[in-house]
Amino acid sequence: QAQRQGGHQFCHYCPTLTLSMDDRLTLGNALHQALTNQEFHLHYQPQVQLSTGNVTGVEALLRWQSPHMGNVSPERFIPVAEDFGLIGLITQWVIGAACEQAYQWYCTLPEPLVVSINVSALDLHFNNLEQVIFGHLQRLGLPPHLLQIEVTETGLVADGLQALDTLTRLREQGIRVAIDDFGTGYSSLSYLSLFPWDSLKIDRVFIQNIHQNVNNQSIVALVIQLAQALNLKVVAEGVEVAEEADCLRNFGCDWIQGYFYGRPLPAHQITSALTSPQPQFLQPA
Ligand code: C2E
Ligand code: MG
Ligand code: MG
Ligand code: MG
Numbered sequence: 540q541a542q543r544q545g546g547h548q549f550c551h552y553c554p555t556l557t558l559s560m561d562d563r564l565t566l567g568n569a570l571h572q573a574l575t576n577q578e579f580h581l582h583y584q585p586q587v588q589l590s591t592g593n594v595t596g597v598e599a600l601l602r603w604q605s606p607h608m609g610n611v612s613p614e615r616f617i618p619v620a621e622d623f624g625l626i627g628l629i630t631q632w633v634i635g636a637a638c639e640q641a642y643q644w645y646c647t648l649p650e651p652l653v654v655s656i657n658v659s660a661l662d663l664h665f666n667n668l669e670q671v672i673f674g675h676l677q678r679l680g681l682p683p684h685l686l687q688i689e690v691t692e693t694g695l696v697a698d699g700l701q702a703l704d705t706l707t708r709l710r711e712q713g714i715r716v717a718i719d720d721f722g723t724g725y726s727s728l729s730y731l732s733l734f735p736w737d738s739l740k741i742d743r744v745f746i747q748n749i750h751q752n753v754n755n756q757s758i759v760a761l762v763i764q765l766a767q768a769l770n771l772k773v774v775a776e777g778v779e780v781a782e783e784a785d786c787l788r789n790f791g792c793d794w795i796q797g798y799f800y801g802r803p804l805p806a807h808q809i810t811s812a813l814t815s816p817q818p819q820f821l822q823p824a
Pocket of ligand 4 (some may be wrong): 720
């Protein structure tokens with residue numbers, strides 16, 4: 540598993556729910572340090588438009604290199620950050636760093652590149668999420684349509700109305716809004732019609748081996764039909780092999796993202812891949 544995450548020593552064998560109280564405290568305290576000591580950085584994973592083969596967007600994925608624990612996976616530390624009340628500060632850092640990078644690409648790339656940022660549902664309850672985002676957009680002169688927010692439906696359950704308000708205002712200002720990990724949370728269908736989404740990202744559990752799994756083919760084909768009827772774009776997550784990509788193309792999926800087209804990479808590697816005559820991440824990973 541660690542190998543599949545790009546060769547880093549991510550700790551995937553101990554999901555948060557099974558962390559001991561001590562481990563959570565250790566992680567929580569270390570996260571405090573991480574913020575002040577600048578131990579975070581972002582990687583970016585390409586999103587490929589199937590109709591053109593072009594990379595039209597990237598997803599910013601948070602990386603934490605702890606001096607004591609090495610690389611810690613966001614799947615492990617984000618829930619702890621939420622529990623320790625640190626997620627707001629972390630999200631602010633992510634938004635700042637991602638906006639700076641989005642602005643660099645806006646200034647240097649010939650084609651527009653949309654940068655997606657993952658926000659926790661808790662962030663949608665902080666009144667200042669919009670101020671933070673618009674502050675950066677204005678300061679930089681970055682067009683709002685070059686930014687996308689990804690939210691998982693699971694997180695919306697707790698306080699749907701506040702989240703709805705925030706997402707609606709962001710979208711009214713031109714920020715794109717995507718529902719992440721679609722199909723794995725609760726109330727998928729009601730949240731689809733309640734919230735102002737631009738696109739939905741089908742979780743990778745439905746994409747893995749889709750070419751060999753008739754059930755998942757039915758589910759994904761139906762989700763794509765539904766999305767089209769609702770005027771939403773569809774992104775398939777976790778595409779690892781060409782057969783999966785072919786299958787998704789046949790179903791009319793709009794974008795794919797996954798190791799097949801490219802792993803999450805530091806910004807400068809994305810830039811050189813995008814500006815090289817033959818983009819390297821378009822080759823199988
Ligand atoms: P996500 O938003 O659904 O991101 C996709 C995850 O799938 C990433 O894991 C990515 O590295 C991984 N992935 C991409 N392609 C493939 C593939 O082909 N196969 C497999 N097996 N995996 C693939 P990562 O970077 O470890 O992030 C895990 C989760 O942590 C994210 O899931 C997101 O929910 C959360 N996360 C990451 N960065 C942030 C952040 O800045 N803020 C917040 N709030 N959450 C974040
Ligand atoms: Mg995401
Ligand atoms: Mg996802
Ligand atoms: Mg996920």
